[in-house]
Amino acid sequence: MKTIRLNQNGVVLNGQVVPTRERGGQLLVELQRAYCPDYAKFFKMSLLARLAFIASEMLLRSEQPRHPEGLSDRAVVFLNASSSLHDDRLFAQSCADIPSPALFVYTLPNIAVAEVAIRHKLLGETSFFVLPKFDAEAILALVRQTFADAATQSALVGWTECASPADFEARLALVEREEALSPDFKLL
Numbered sequence: 001m002k003t004i005r006l007n008q009n010g011v012v013l014n015g016q017v018v019p020t021r022e023r024g025g026q027l028l029v030e031l032q033r034a035y036c037p038d039y040a041k042f043f044k045m046s047l048l049a050r051l052a053f054i055a056s057e058m059l060l061r062s063e064q065p066r067h068p069e070g071l072s073d074r075a076v077v078f079l080n081a082s083s084s085l086h087d088d089r090l091f092a093q094s095c096a097d098i099p100s101p102a103l104f105v106y107t108l109p110n111i112a113v114a115e116v117a118i119r120h121k122l123l124g125e126t127s128f129f130v131l132p133k134f135d136a137e138a139i140l141a142l143v144r145q146t147f148a149d150a151a152t153q154s155a156l157v158g159w160t161e162c163a164s165p166a167d168f169e170a171r172l173a174l175v176e177r178e179e180a181l182s183p184d185f186k187l188l
Contacts, residue, residue: 001179003188004059006031006051007169014062025165028054035061039119046087046106048162049115052078055170056116056156063174070121073153075146076113079129079139080161084109112160124152134159140187147180155180159188 004013008027011018022030025047031054032042042050056076060066067074087106094100105111110128117126125146131138143157158172171188179185 001176002059002062002174004055004062004170004172006055006058008166011058013058018058031058044102045115046084046090046103046111047165047168048080048084048087048109048160049106049112051162051168051170052112052158052160053115053119055158055160055172056120059172059174060120060156067120070123071154072123073151074122075124075149075152075155075157076117076122076126077129077142077146077155077157078109078113078127078160079131079142080109080159081131081133082161082163083130084111086162086164116156122156124155125149134161136186136188140185143175143180143187147177153177157187 002014004011008024010020020027020030028050035054035057036042042053045053084107087103091100091103091107094103109130113126113128116122129142139159143155146152146155154177155175156172157175158170160170162168173188175187
């Protein structure tokens with residue numbers, strides 16, 4: 001299983017620390033410039049979408065073999081506790097003047113999943129769940145439920161939480177069907 005843990009202090013990809021100079025919100029900009037500099041839409045995304053996007057980009061680039069043509073049998077399942085609260089607040093502030101349609105679209109947390117699925121042509125199930133708190137057992141149950149669909153052969157799964165540009169975390173895993181259905185499988 002391949003994993004990434006990215007927060008405001010740095011990145012650990014597949015058990016190895018990724019050297020970075022920046023911290024906080026600038027860390028995401030540094031990683032975008034290093035891993036997908038040609039993707040200008042990144043700067044229009046919400047903080048939650050940026051976090052999910054760059055963590056997914058890094059994790060999927062570490063996969064061998066790579067799948068640039070996409071996968072119809074890979075699901076994308078993300079979770080967090082705050083939904084899109086950070087972006088909801090930004091949109092509410094914009095309503096004091098003229099509501100921003102660009103901010104409004106990111107008041108839906110599933111847009112973060114959509115950004116990842118579109119970028120990587122992942123055509124399996126896409127879901128975003130909101131839990132009261134990080135709960136490894138509940139997440140594992142959701143992952144196993146995703147694999148109840150026989151068409152799903154792998155899943156990009158993770159916790160993507162964004163309180164502010166200075167406080168965020170992504171814990172993602174790339175899980176294969178055999179791993180997820182094993183009785184002793186542990187996740188995140």
